[in-house]
Amino acid sequence: MESVLPPGIKREHFAALLADLKKVVGREFVFTDPQWELPAYNDAYLTTPAELHQPSAAVAPANVEELQRVLEVARHYKAPLWTISTGKNFAYGGPAPRKAGYIVLDLKRMNRILEVNEKHGYAVVEPGVSYMDLYRHLQKIGSKLWVDCAAPGWGGVLPNMTEHGVGYTPYGDHVTMQCGMEVMLADGTLVQTGMGALPGSQTNHLYKYGLGPSVDGLFTQSNFGVVTKIGMWLMPEPPGYRPYMVTFEKESDLHAITEVLRPLKVNMLIPAVAMTVEMLWEAAVQVTRRDYYTGKGPIPESVRKKMRSDLKIGAWNFYGALYGPPPMMDNTWEVIHDAFASIPGAKFYFDEDRAKDDVAWQYRKKLGAGIPNMTEYNVMNWIPNGAHMDFSPISPVTGADATKQYELIRDRCNKAGFDYCGEFAVGWRDMHHIFCLTFDRNDAKQKARANKLFGELVDAAAAAGYGEYRTHVDFMDRIAGTYNWNDSALLRMHEKVKDVVDPSGILSPGKMGIWPKSMRKGKA
Amino acid sequence: MMKARFMSEVLVGRRVGRCALASVLMSATLMLGIVGAGGTAHAASAAAVSPEALEKGASLFVKNCIMCHERGMEHPGTAALSYLYGKGKGALADRDNLTPDFVRYFVRNGRGLMPAFRIGELNDEELKVLAEYLSAGPHPATPAK
Ligand SMILES: Cc1cc2nc3c(=O)[nH]c(=O)nc-3n(C[C@H](O)[C@H](O)[C@H](O)COP(=O)(O)OP(=O)(O)OC[C@H]3O[C@@H](n4cnc5c(N)ncnc54)[C@H](O)[C@@H]3O)c2cc1C
Numbered sequence: 001m002e003s004v005l006p007p008g009i010k011r012e013h014f015a016a017l018l019a020d021l022k023k024v025v026g027r028e029f030v031f032t033d034p035q036w037e038l039p040a041y042n043d044a045y046l047t048t049p050a051e052l053h054q055p056s057a058a059v060a061p062a063n064v065e066e067l068q069r070v071l072e073v074a075r076h077y078k079a080p081l082w083t084i085s086t087g088k089n090f091a092y093g094g095p096a097p098r099k100a101g102y103i104v105l106d107l108k109r110m111n112r113i114l115e116v117n118e119k120h121g122y123a124v125v126e127p128g129v130s131y132m133d134l135y136r137h138l139q140k141i142g143s144k145l146w147v148d149c150a151a152p153g154w155g156g157v158l159p160n161m162t163e164h165g166v167g168y169t170p171y172g173d174h175v176t177m178q179c180g181m182e183v184m185l186a187d188g189t190l191v192q193t194g195m196g197a198l199p200g201s202q203t204n205h206l207y208k209y210g211l212g213p214s215v216d217g218l219f220t221q222s223n224f225g226v227v228t229k230i231g232m233w234l235m236p237e238p239p240g241y242r243p244y245m246v247t248f249e250k251e252s253d254l255h256a257i258t259e260v261l262r263p264l265k266v267n268m269l270i271p272a273v274a275m276t277v278e279m280l281w282e283a284a285v286q287v288t289r290r291d292y293y294t295g296k297g298p299i300p301e302s303v304r305k306k307m308r309s310d311l312k313i314g315a316w317n318f319y320g321a322l323y324g325p326p327p328m329m330d331n332t333w334e335v336i337h338d339a340f341a342s343i344p345g346a347k348f349y350f351d352e353d354r355a356k357d358d359v360a361w362q363y364r365k366k367l368g369a370g371i372p373n374m375t376e377y378n379v380m381n382w383i384p385n386g387a388h389m390d391f392s393p394i395s396p397v398t399g400a401d402a403t404k405q406y407e408l409i410r411d412r413c414n415k416a417g418f419d420y421c422g423e424f425a426v427g428w429r430d431m432h433h434i435f436c437l438t439f440d441r442n443d444a445k446q447k448a449r450a451n452k453l454f455g456e457l458v459d460a461a462a463a464a465g466y467g468e469y470r471t472h473v474d475f476m477d478r479i480a481g482t483y484n485w486n487d488s489a490l491l492r493m494h495e496k497v498k499d500v501v502d503p504s505g506i507l508s509p510g511k512m513g514i515w516p517k518s519m520r521k522g523k524a
Numbered sequence: 525m526m527k528a529r530f531m532s533e534v535l536v537g538r539r540v541g542r543c544a545l546a547s548v549l550m551s552a553t554l555m556l557g558i559v560g561a562g563g564t565a566h567a568a569s570a571a572a573v574s575p576e577a578l579e580k581g582a583s584l585f586v587k588n589c590i591m592c593h594e595r596g597m598e599h600p601g602t603a604a605l606s607y608l609y610g611k612g613k614g615a616l617a618d619r620d621n622l623t624p625d626f627v628r629y630f631v632r633n634g635r636g637l638m639p640a641f642r643i644g645e646l647n648d649e650e651l652k653v654l655a656e657y658l659s660a661g662p663h664p665a666t667p668a669k
Binding site: 044106 | 591592597598599600603604607632633634636637638639640641642643644645647
């Protein structure tokens with residue numbers, strides 16, 4: 001890969017900019033070598049040419065003071081930065097900037113766990129703290145608090161929250177569990193939101209809203225500031241944890257499963273983010289496609305049947321867990337069991353019913369108790385050189401919608417020659433439908449097809465009234481463009497805010513379709 | 525260098541079968557002047573690495589790599605390498621044919637589903653120690669998670 005320049009910056013200015021950055025963070029934390037230093041700042045799972053996301057440099061400040069001075073340098077040269085924290089946003093672009101030439105602002109070195117509050121159940125972390133880091137720290141200090149992690153345990157507590165990420169315990173909706181935020185604006189001002197704005201506040205991480213407008217949301221999936229610290233509520237270890245799995249025989253059971261689970265979820269008998277997982281996802285984490293089928297196109301039903309019986313899985317597989325004192329779990333289980341037993345063919349499993357080397361069960365069991373791991377990356381081992389992008393529309397918790405979304409994706413996906421590999425993560429009143437579009441990263445034609453399919457899915461979903469909850473850097477404009485009610489009033493409002501809080505347009509231009517004034521015309 | 529990198533990416537990508545891969549890896553690694561998986565065993569002699577460095581390398585391995593490379597098919601690195609090199613041959617800690625340059629190359633460039641590591645998360649000095657540790661393998665007693 002050749003070196004590139006930040007958009008609108010001349011070579012000699014770039015050299016001066018780098019020299020200034022080095023004065024701030026030291027030579028060793030400004031990265032420019034396209035062979036050894038910058039490949040790690042691109043997305044390993046792109047469907048577009050890597051050149052489109054090649055950064056010009058990366059800079060890694062160690063603390064807020066250095067960050068403040070990095071922003072000053074960026075403002076001076078009007079250089080676009082792209083903020084990352086742990087930088088593992090794979091399936092949605094990894095650490096790669098929206099456009100070539102940006103300077104990646106890498107906050108991984110700001111990785112202190114500032115507080116663990118056992119009594120009230122929260123932790124305060126800097127951007128670079130991964131789930132694994134926090135988990136190991138809690139273990140080390142003998143804490144009885146759980147982490148709630150996304151499936152990839154190397155992701156970050158703070159950046160996953162700012163991306164509206166999800167985990168799998170009752171604390172799985174990360175935005176809901178965040179309380180107290182420190183954010184640096186583009187002009188270098190450090191702001192504490194909520195109760196933190198009161199000097200000496202006793203309740204910064206206990207009450208979310210403070211006085212006046214609640215602004216934390218302005219800094220999630222956004223480019224209005226750089227979040228430097230958050231409080232995150234942690235769940236106390238419950239007196240009992242009993243994960244379960246229910247398998248269903250028929251593809252069409254998705255309708256009934258979803259109808260059964262809505263009241264269970266709304267009434268909080270299922271407290272955690274529960275999962276309805278399609279069989280190929282279950283298969284992909286433990287076997288490969290070629291173990292079963294070497295033909296092209298959708299896997300025939302006879303083969304799918306064999307997979308189901310070999311792996312002891314259903315066409316759909318529901319994962320949930322009971323939490324609490326044993327008598328409570330016993331009672332709740334009766335209700336849940338009876339509800340799902342109304343679906344013919346439903347089979348019920350607890351830990352003792354699944355094998356010790358059942359990869360799918362074992363990692364779900366860990367996730368339900370917030371034990372970080374990386375097993376889900378196995379989905380990409382489904383095919384050689386597998387990589388993937390997630391298409392993630394939000395669905396109502398109804399059988400009709402789940403089925404409609406499933407068919408909408410499945411049919412287009414099969415037509416384009418890909419396997420449907422997907423799951424529904426069930427939240428409070430919605431389901432995050434995650435379609436894992438797996439392609440061969442070394443096959444240019446397949447990547448082009450995957451990219452095209454993704455665009456078609458965005459349009460078809462929007463036409464049916466479904467929008468995505470986050471997206472890959474390559475589709476930010478396209479998806480932001482579907483949220484266009486009343487002549488794109490929301491996007492226009494975002495742009496107004498952007499112009500005020502970041503007039504030089506230095507922070508993550510193009511993040512979720514929000515461009516600074518200077519770059520609005522050129523948006524791709 | 526650039527050409528070699530390109531070759532390795534393209535060639536290693538074309539996984540026709542295990543034999544083809546081995547020979548391809550061999551040519552790619554020879555071009556790079558590094559010997560690893562497909563090459564002959566040229567492990568750095570363990571004697572050259574101090575026990576302190578080995579210990580540090582082991583802890584870096586646990587911190588950064590083991591979540592994907594621990595023994596067991598639930599770990600995506602181990603699973604991928606088992607698919608490539610054969611059942612039971614997927615764990616990095618069991619390898620006797622890794623070399624520092626080979627490890628360094630993969631960590632900075634990634635391959636397959638393994639993304640590259642940034643210097644901000646694993647610096648060159650740490651990578652050197654980690655690579656020496658892996659090259660001094662096998663390590664039957666790698667610390668568990
Ligand atoms: C197999 C697989 C499974 C996955 N499963 C899940 C899952 O279960 N749940 C889930 O939520 N995701 C999942 N993901 C998606 C993703 O990997 C995770 O969400 C991951 O946590 C995001 O990466 P990160 O935490 O390192 O964030 P980063 O890469 O550090 O940041 C992500 C984005 O957040 C913004 N950002 C980062 N830091 C800041 C900051 N300090 N201030 C302002 N904005 C900032 C930036 O726009 C950045 O691009 C999965 C991905 C894969 C490949």
